[in-house]
Amino acid sequence: MHTLLLTPAEAAAELRVSRAKLYQLMKAGLIDSVVIDRSRRIPRAALTAYVDRPRGLEQQDAA
Incomplete structure (x- = not known):
């Protein structure tokens, strides 16, 4: 069963990126x-x- x-x-492991990169994607x-x-x-x-x-x-989002 997958967690919600x-x-x-x-999440970073699922995407195969660093935690720092994940936070950059969230900030962007x-x-x-959710908190x-x-x-x-x-x-x-x-x-x-x-x-x-x-x-x-x-x-486009970054511009």
Whole structure:
């Protein structure tokens, strides 16, 4: 069974990127996250949405 929410470390591992890169993607608004108390969690659906985005949008979002 897959968990609904992932820790930043788990989400980074799923994407095969560093935790720092994951935080950059969240800060840029490319990956959604939620805060529960003082813990940040990333919905699994947010990772799927990021991967399924049409390519090239990252450069447009950064401009």
